[in-house]
Amino acid sequence: MSPTRRLLGALALGALAAAPAAAQQYPTRPISIVVPFAAGGPTDTVSRLVAEVMGRDLGQNVVVENVGGAGGTLGANRVAQARPDGYTLLLHHIGMATTPALYRRLPYDPVNGFEPIGLITEVPMTLIARPDFPANTLAEAVAVMRQRRDQLNYANAGIGAASHLCGLLLMSRIEAAMTTVPFRGTGPAMQEILGGRVDLMCDQTTNTTEQIRARAVKVFAVTTRERVSALPDVPTAAEAGLQGLEVTIWHGLYAPRGTPAPVIQRLSQALQAALRDQRLITRFNELGTAPVAQDQATPAAHRAFWLAEIEKWRPLIQAAGQYAD
Structure with a gap:
């Protein structure tokens, strides 16, 4: 073997040996x-x-x-x-x-x-609305969404976000398209819901549970097959009469x-x-x-x-x- 090849081989072996050593020390910062x-x-x-x-x-x-x-x-x-x-x-x-x-x-x-x-x-996700939304049950909310579709705003975190996907499924199931308002995240969107400047949103329980318990927003359903233990009084969409809203x-x-x-x-x-x-x-x-x-x-x-x-x-x-x- 030529000296050059021996040198290249040694460098390669050294690099391979260094990788596990670095991984063993990980993390150092x-x-x-x-x-x-x-x-x-x-x-x-x-x-x-x-x-x-x-x-x-x-x-x-x-x-x-x-x-x-x-x-x-x-x-x-x-x-x-x-x-x-x-x-x-x-x-x-x-x-x-x-x-x-x-x-x-x-x-x-x-x-x-x-x-x-x-x-x-x-x-799980929840379908929520501003605190003064003119409905108290999912059936009432669906009726409002169908009747006032052109006047209602649905908040989401942009195309592809969880809130967007849930909204697509919701509008498909009720056969009514509302005006969608994208935000840079559902954190900012929640502030607009709380302030009554946006009507509806689907959001994850990790972001809505405390607001629901505080009655700061209205909640109509959870998007799971079974009720959520943290929100035992909130029905599933299927229980409330809307089939297929599972996300x-x-x-x-x-x-x-x-x-x-x-x-x-x-x-x-x-x-x-x-x-x-x-x-x-x-x-x-x-x-x-x-x-x-x-x-x-x-x-x-x-x-x-x-x-x-x-x-x-x-x-x-x-x-x-x-x-x-």
Whole structure:
């Protein structure tokens, strides 16, 4: 073997040896979790609860960074383009499954640009309205929506957001299209609902439960097959007479494509530890949700679920003919 080849071989072996060593030392500095929505929204709430507990397990601060806009794609792009070293992560919801169908052009690959780390929670949604909305039950609300469709505003966090998907399904089921008003997140949209400047919104229980309990908004139904333990008096849409309005919003944690496998595994271990934390479980329950089972908080289970969700939502979005670009 020539000296040049021996040198190249030695350098390659050295690089391979250095990668596991670096992964074993990981993390040595704070980690950033990018949330692709505004602060105060449901995904932000989930992220901050998880980040705090993961940080204790990892021995480093885990900081949440809100990068909202463009239906979550700005924040996702930030992570897809980040160095794959485990220090910049993405916490996203069901939008990771709908983006491939909603966007025909993106600066990143919405599937192959990320490494899944694990699922976190599956959150029910609620159909809520401003406090002085002229209806007290879902049947009454549907009648108002059908009669005054041109006069009503439905808030969402942009095309592809969970609130947008729920709204599409709602308007399809009641056969009435309202005026949609997009915001940079459901946190700002909630403020408009509370102020009576927007009429209706679908949002996750992590963002609505406390407002519902305080009677600051009107609630008509939850979008699950069974009632939510945190809101036992709120009927399901089916119970209230509207069939087919079933939407739950799952959240998962991602790293940029190419992040070393040992780093992914360490992050997954920290995530699993966080989801076993009793204080986090209690807080999730208070917000109307719960952590996923431990075997779902793994890279393999997350990937399989994610790909299945992409195939589930693709034909529905294509049939609607609505694109975000």
